[in-house]
Amino acid sequence: MKELIAYILQFGNLNQQQIDLILSKSTALNLQKHEYFSEAGRTPKQVGFVVEGVLRGCYYNNKGEEITRCFISENSLVVDYLNFEAGTSSSEYLQACTNCTLLVFSKQHWEELSKIIVEWDPIKNKMVQLCMYQKSRKGPVISQDATSRYLEFMENYPSLINRIPLVYIASYLGVTQQSLSRIRNNIR
Incomplete structure (x- = not known):
């Protein structure tokens, strides 16, 4: 849990009461290697923070080939945020590459933090921007050997x-x- 708090505090200041509230809204989740955090065709229901392990974002191309788009490791958020926020179905999978330990927030708890902690939205927005940047980092340039x-x-x-x-x-x-x-x- 200290990793999550250190991560959050990079983006803004919170007092101990606010930190305790955030921690109370999270639950631990263990994923075994190959298990999915979220799946294509389903609406993402939670935001995760990777305490230990590695996940990958992947999808299937029009030829049915599985393509790995990104890797998400320790001390990072993991979520298909656009679909999470919109309540729409995802087009990609977030899958554990290794056994993983995460702290997760349900949609309800994630939204409650915005209603209770005045400073939460600017912090959350910065965390989400970094998460989306990390997930969108372009893979290797195919023109390279x-x-x-x-x-x-x-x-x-x-x-x-x-x-x-x-x-x-x-x-x-x-x-x-x-x-x-x-x-x-x-x-x-």
């Missing part, structure tokens, strides 16, 4: 290389798992 894309991935996500399955990294890079294995062997 695969080795360059992998080296860029290693630079951008050094802590993820040995934590998540290669199949997800390959999907993110737009290469096959076999190609990724060859690239990794050539780099060593």
Whole structure:
């Protein structure tokens, strides 16, 4: 819980009573590897904060291929916020790449914080902007060769290389798992 509070306090000041209220509105959620935090075709119902683990945002293209769009790791919000706010169905999945521990807020509790804590909306807006920026970060440029894309991935996500399955990294890079294995062997 201290991680969540440290994260929130980056974006504004709150007193102990407000902090205690925020914590009282959150609940712990454990996701096993491969479980979904939210699914395409369903309305997102909660906002999560990743305490431990890695999730990925993914979707299926028009050929039915699974595409990994982003990775979300510790000390980050995880939510399909536009659909969460609008109460509409998501077009992507948020899936655990590893076993994950999150603190989650239901839609009701998330909205209650805005009604009770005057300073909450500016803080929430900054957190959501960062979350949306992290999720929208463009994947590797496909015009780059695969080795360059992998080296860029290693630079951008050094802590993820040995934590998540290669199949997800390959999907993110737009290469096959076999190609990724060859690239990794050539780099060593």
